[in-house]
Each structure stands twice: as structure tokens, then as C-alpha cells.
Amino acid sequence: MTALLEVEDLRVAYGKIEAVKGISFTVEEGRVVTLIGTNGAGKTTTLRTLSGLLQPLGGAIRFEGKPLAGVPAHKIVALGLAHSPEGRHIFPRLTIAENLQLGAFLRKDADGIAADTQKAYDLFPILGERRSQAAGTLSGGEQQMLAMGRALMSRPKLLMLDEPSMGLSPIMMQKIMQTIAELKAQGTTILLVEQNAQAALSLADQGHVMEIGKIVLSGTGSELLHDESVRKAYLGED
Amino acid sequence: MHELPQTLVNGLTLGALYGLIAIGYTMVYGIVQLINFAHGEIFMIGGFGALTIYLWLPSGTALSLALPLMIIGGIVASVAIATAAERFAYRPLRGGPRLAPLITAIGLSIALQQAVWAFYPDAKKSRSFPQFEGKSLEIFSNLHIQRGDVFLLIAAPLCMLALGLFVSKSRAGRAMQATAQDPDTAKLMGINTDRIIVMAFAIGGAFAAVAAVAHGLKYGQVNFEMGFIAGLKAFTAAVLGGIGNIYGAMLGGVVLGIAEALAIKYIQDIPGMEQLGGGTWKDVWAFTLLIVVLLVRPQGLLGERVADRA
Numbered sequence: 001m002t003a004l005l006e007v008e009d010l011r012v013a014y015g016k017i018e019a020v021k022g023i024s025f026t027v028e029e030g031r032v033v034t035l036i037g038t039n040g041a042g043k044t045t046t047l048r049t050l051s052g053l054l055q056p057l058g059g060a061i062r063f064e065g066k067p068l069a070g071v072p073a074h075k076i077v078a079l080g081l082a083h084s085p086e087g088r089h090i091f092p093r094l095t096i097a098e099n100l101q102l103g104a105f106l107r108k109d110a111d112g113i114a115a116d117t118q119k120a121y122d123l124f125p126i127l128g129e130r131r132s133q134a135a136g137t138l139s140g141g142e143q144q145m146l147a148m149g150r151a152l153m154s155r156p157k158l159l160m161l162d163e164p165s166m167g168l169s170p171i172m173m174q175k176i177m178q179t180i181a182e183l184k185a186q187g188t189t190i191l192l193v194e195q196n197a198q199a200a201l202s203l204a205d206q207g208h209v210m211e212i213g214k215i216v217l218s219g220t221g222s223e224l225l226h227d228e229s230v231r232k233a234y235l236g237e238d
Numbered sequence: 239m240h241e242l243p244q245t246l247v248n249g250l251t252l253g254a255l256y257g258l259i260a261i262g263y264t265m266v267y268g269i270v271q272l273i274n275f276a277h278g279e280i281f282m283i284g285g286f287g288a289l290t291i292y293l294w295l296p297s298g299t300a301l302s303l304a305l306p307l308m309i310i311g312g313i314v315a316s317v318a319i320a321t322a323a324e325r326f327a328y329r330p331l332r333g334g335p336r337l338a339p340l341i342t343a344i345g346l347s348i349a350l351q352q353a354v355w356a357f358y359p360d361a362k363k364s365r366s367f368p369q370f371e372g373k374s375l376e377i378f379s380n381l382h383i384q385r386g387d388v389f390l391l392i393a394a395p396l397c398m399l400a401l402g403l404f405v406s407k408s409r410a411g412r413a414m415q416a417t418a419q420d421p422d423t424a425k426l427m428g429i430n431t432d433r434i435i436v437m438a439f440a441i442g443g444a445f446a447a448v449a450a451v452a453h454g455l456k457y458g459q460v461n462f463e464m465g466f467i468a469g470l471k472a473f474t475a476a477v478l479g480g481i482g483n484i485y486g487a488m489l490g491g492v493v494l495g496i497a498e499a500l501a502i503k504y505i506q507d508i509p510g511m512e513q514l515g516g517g518t519w520k521d522v523w524a525f526t527l528l529i530v531v532l533l534v535r536p537q538g539l540l541g542e543r544v545a546d547r548a
Contacts, residue, residue: 053422073425082426089423091416093542102416105409106428154428 002065004029004158004189005050005081010059012042012049019045021213022059027158027191032184034192034200034221036234037210043193044086046210047162050191051083052076063158078106080157086166086193088147092136096127099135099146103153113153120149123179141172148179152188159183160191165199177203197234201225209234243381245503246496251387253495254394255456258449259472260479260487261401262320262442268418268482269438271336272328275343277446278469279350280320284447285367285460286358287315292368301368305389305451312447319350320443321436329432347465354462364461367454386455393448398488401441405484410437418482467521474528480541489539497527 003026012020020042027033035043048054050061052073061068063079071079082103091099100120104113121128124145130138135146144164151159164180165173177199184190184203194200201207204221209230217230224230262277274280291311295304327346331338354361370385377383383391405411416424417434424431453468454460471494479490501523506515514522531539 051426053425072430073422074428074430077426077428085423085426089420091419091423093419094412094415098412102412102424102427102429105413150427 002062003027004064005191006060006062007046007050008060008062010046010049010061011057012045012054013057014045018057019213020049023208023210023213023215024059025208025215025218027189029157029189030187031205032180032190032192032203032221033206033208034194034204035208035210036194036197036200036224038195038234040212041210042213043210044162047083047085047160047191047193050076050160051081077154077156080154081160082151082154082156082158083160084147084151084162084164086162088140088143090135090138090143090146090150093134095132096135096138096146097131099150100127100153103150106154112155116153116155120152123152123182124149139172141168141175144168144172144176145179148176152183158189158191160193162193163195164192165194165196173199197230198225201230240380241503243378245499247381247383249496249499250492251384251390251456251495252498253475253492254390254488255449255452255468255491256472256475256494257488257491258394258397258445258452259468260476260491261397261445261484262439263473263476264479264481264484264487265438265442267476268484269414269421269435270328270332272339273343273473274323274328274439274442275340275469275473276323276327276346276350277320277442278465278467278472279347279354280316280323280443280465281446281450281453281468281472282460282462282465283319283350283354283450284312284316284443285450285454285464286354286361286365287447288312288451288454289365289367289460290315301370304368309448309451312451313444316443316447316450317440318443320439320446324436324439329435347469351462351465358462361462364459367458367460369455369458384456386452389455390452393452394488397445397448398484401445401484410434414438471521471524474524478528478531478538480538483538483540483542486538486540493539494524494527498524 005027008024009022010020011018011022035046037043045054049056052071056069063081068076091102100117104116107113126142127146127149138146148161148164164176168176180190181203192200192204201221201224207219207221207224208215209217259281263274266272266274288308288311291308292304323346327342328339331342372385374382374384405414413429414434414437416427416429417431421431475490475494476487478494479486498520502517502520505523506512
């Protein structure tokens with residue numbers, strides 16, 4: 001069986017600076033795969049390339065066996081790939097309900113959209129309570145919930161989450177990670193980018209450690225969690 | 239004070255005209271952060287488009303019958319030029335340095351003026367535009383409305399209402415708001431942002447064409463230079479109201495129009511300022527108002543703080 005997402009020797013550059021220097025990994029259906037690493041390792045660049053916001057310099061991306069190269073960003077979500085971007089990027093002057101509706105922009109099934117909106121409110125009750133409020137008035141953690149809820153509104157086959165815990169309080173971070181675990185239990189396929197290696201690896205079936213544009217170490221979540229070099233470099237142990 | 243109502247109505251009609259044109263500046267700026275300095279010429283070409291239709295119709299056609307066709311003709315001409323400008327002049331420069339599209343816009347503005355001057359029959363001088371016959375309508379003894387202005391006072395609120403509903407209620411309108419607030423994320427939602435940008439140029443062009451017809455009816459002529467000062471005033475109105483905000487554009491237009499009308503009428507009554515009143519100085523007062531407002535509210539009357547955009 002082929003993987004849902006296959007990335008092969010992917011290279012991405014900003015001008016002459018290569019940010020991703022030939023990485024390969026796969027995401028199988030129903031799995032949670034995480035990319036961890038420090039700032040500037042190329043994790044966000046990788047996700048932005050997968051969703052078509054950046055064009056690769058070389059290599060191949062296949063989603064359900066079909067090549068993604070050259071597909072414009074606005075057509076990628078229709079294939080089943082949703083991206084919750086780093087820094088949340090909710091639409092601040094639209095309401096929460098409108099933000100969620102935009103997540104379902106390409107869908108035509110009004111009943112399905114209504115049902116999924118309700119699902120998002122069940123997952124994050126605070127969003128339901130404030131549905132007619134401008135999204136910009138939400139706290140950082142609430143905005144993160146909205147960004148995740150919005151990404152789920154397209155009923156993606158693969159959910160890509162970029163730094164969902166960034167800048168959140170420890171309690172809020174725990175809440176977000178719990179939600180990701182819930183989504184995993186429901187069978188959602190997730191590609192998770194995180195700087196919080198501990199949290200990400202505890203959740204993930206598979207992990208890849210990125211350093212300056214390359215994957216330097218791969219393994220199952222628990223393997224990496226117990227790897228000495230990972231513990232030293234990313235979990236702050238001596 | 240006997241003439242105050244008349245002065246206010248004069249200002250309101252002028253302001254409605256500015257506001258209609260200002261929509262085009264503000265929509266394009268709101269989405270691609272470009273000041274389309276060729277927008278004044280898109281307005282002017284709408285006037286010539288409407289005139290062309292009028293000249294095609296059998297002579298003696300009643301203006302009230304011709305008017306809908308003239309509006310359509312003006313809209314077709316303006317929208318065609320606006321969208322072509324986007325496709326061939328601005329889109330290739332997108333993502334490049336911000337100065338490049340700005341300079342292109344100024345170049346395009348001059349090119350369009352000269353093209354009309356050179357190729358439209360007899361456009362080297364003003365061409366007369368049909369006007370409604372008859373005296374102005376008397377509302378009160380001290381308040382008259384020119385027949386041509388009636389069109390403006392109906393068309394401007396209707397256009398605004400339609401645009402407001404479109405932006406806030408329709409799917410495409412919501413996609414437009416999303417694109418203005420965060421274009422990359424809009425793409426992630428599946429929004430074809432290129433198409434949204436074309437739509438912004440097209441709506442701006444259509445409104446400019448309606449304004450051009452109103453301008454023609456009001457002044458009885460069109461000429462290849464009419465987009466310059468009208469465009470500059472409308473741009474001022476857009477900035478005054480808060481550029482990027484469609485209601486701001488209309489409000490800015492009305493404020494500017496009324497301020498001009500008041501300045502023309504009353505500045506000369508202020509002791510010591512007799513020389514500074516009347517029509518000759520109206521542009522000075524319009525731009526002075528702009529400077530004063532921007533000193534107090536740099537984001538314009540209804541503008542959001544730039545920090546919100548991030």
C-alpha cells in the first residue's frame with residue numbers, strides 16, 4: 001500500500017538560499033507524523049511547499065500517488081490537504097463562524113458544513129460561545145483552536161499543523177495537545193510540526209528530526225523520545 | 239445661512255461622485271496594497287464608452303431611454319481597461335518591489351490619456367455629453383437640484399448598498415475580505431486570489447463608469463484629461479475615509495465634497511480671507527482638509543490601524 005503522502009528528496013530555496021536540502025519521508029493514513037527541530041530547520045518551509053505556497057526546487061511530492069508539483073495553492077485543499085499555518089493566521093476582522101465557513105470554502109454540501117461547524121463547536125466549546133465575535137478578539141490559544149477548527153472544515157485527508165503550541169500558556173498548550181490526541185484517536189492523519197519536541201513525540205507514531213534543511217534522525221515517537229541525542233538537543237537534558 | 243441647504247446639497251452630489259470613484263482606489267488597495275493611479279483614466283474611459291453608445295443610437299433617442307445602455311457601455315469600457323491593466327501591467331510585477339507597480343500605474347495613466355487624445359474621434363478637445371433638458375428641480379424655494387444630479391443621488395447609494403451586501407453576504411464577497419486580510423491563508427482555504435484581485439479591479443471600474451456617466455450628465459462634456467483631477471480628488475477621499483475601507487471611501491467622498499462646497503461659498507466671508515474663497519481655491523481647501531485629518535487620524539476616518547493587518 002502506498003502512503004497518503006510521499007515526499008522524496010524535496011528541495012526548496014528562497015532565492016539562492018536553500019532552506020530544505022533534500023528530505024524524504026512518508027505519512028501513512030491514520031498516522032501522526034511529526035517534524036521537530038529548532039527554528040530555521042526548514043519545517044515550516046516544508047509545510048508551505050506541501051500546500052503549494054512555495055514552489056519546490058527539486059524532488060517529488062505525491063499525495064495519494066498523484067504528483068503535487070505545479071498545483072496552485074488554492075487547488076491543493078480540494079485534494080484533501082489542509083494546512084493550519086504557523087502563527088495561526090485566522091482572519092481577524094471576520095467572525096469565528098465566518099472563519100469556519102471559509103475553511104469549507106470549496107464544499108457545496110450545506111448540511112455537511114453545518115454538521116462540521118457544530119463538530120468544531122463541540123471540539124472547542126469556546127468557539128461556539130463566541131461564534132459571532134470578530135476572530136481578532138480571541139486569545140492566542142483560542143485563535144489556535146479556531147485555526148485548527150477551520151482546517152478541519154475542509155474534511156481533510158491529511159491535516160498539517162504548524163507549531164500549534166507556539167506562544168501558548170502551558171495550560172492552553174496542554175489543551176491543544178489533548179485535542180490533537182483526540183483527533184488522532186478519531187483516525188485523523190496528521191503531519192505535525194513542533195518545536196515542543198516532548199509533546200509532539202509523545203503523540204506521534206513517527207518522528208523526524210530536522211536540522212538546517214535536512215532530516216538527521218528518524219524513528220517512532222517513543223524511540224526518538226528516548227534517544228540520547230534528541231534528549232540532549234531538544235529536551236533540554238545534559 | 240439662507241444658502242446653506244443648497245451648499246450642502248451641492249457638496250453632497252460632488253461627494254457622491256468622488257465616493258463612487260474612490261471605491262476603486264480603496265478596493266484595489268485593500269487587496270493588493272497598490273494605489274492604482276490609472277484609476278482616474280479608467281473613470282475617463284467610462285465616460286467615453288457611454289458617449290460612444292449615445293452616438294451609436296439613432297439621433298433623437300430620449301436620454302432617459304439611452305441612459306441604461308450608456309451606463310452598460312461605460313461599464314464595459316471601464317471594466318475592460320481595468321481588468322486588462324491588472325492582467326498585463328500589474329500582475330507580472332506582483333511580488334516584486336512595491337515601487338514598480340506604482341510607477342507602472344503612473345505610466346499607464348499617461349498612456350491611457352494620450353491614447354484617448356490620439357485615437358478617439360475629436361477628443362483633442364472636449365466632447366459634449368448629453369444632458370437632461372429642462373430646469374432644475376425645485377425642492378424648496380432655496381433648494382434646487384440639477385436634473386443630472388438626480389441620477390447621481392440615486393445611483394451612488396444604490397451602488398454602495400449593492401456593494402455592501404455583496405461583500406458581507408455573498409461567498410465571493412467573503413472570499414474578497416479573506417484575501418484582503420491574509421492572502422496566503424486565503425489560498426489555503428481554496429480561494430483563487432488571482433480571480434479575487436480581478437474582481438476588485440472590475441468592481442472599481444464599474445463604479446468609476448457609473449461616476450463618469452454622472453459626471454457627464456452634470457457637466458455636459460467629457461475630455462481626455464477629466465480623470466486627472468477627479469482621480470486625485472477621489473484618491474484623497476479614499477485616504478480621508480481610511481483607505482481599504484469601502485464605507486470610508488464613500489464617507490471620505492461626501493466629507494470632501496461638502497467641505498469643498500462650504501469653502502467655495504463661505505471662506506470669502508471670513509474677514510481677511512476674501513481672496514481665498516470661491517471656486518479657484520477649492521482644491522487648496524480640499525487638500526488642506528486631507529492634511530489636517532491625517533495629522534489627527536493617520537489611518538483616516540474609518541481606517542483600521544495598520545497593526546491589525548498583520
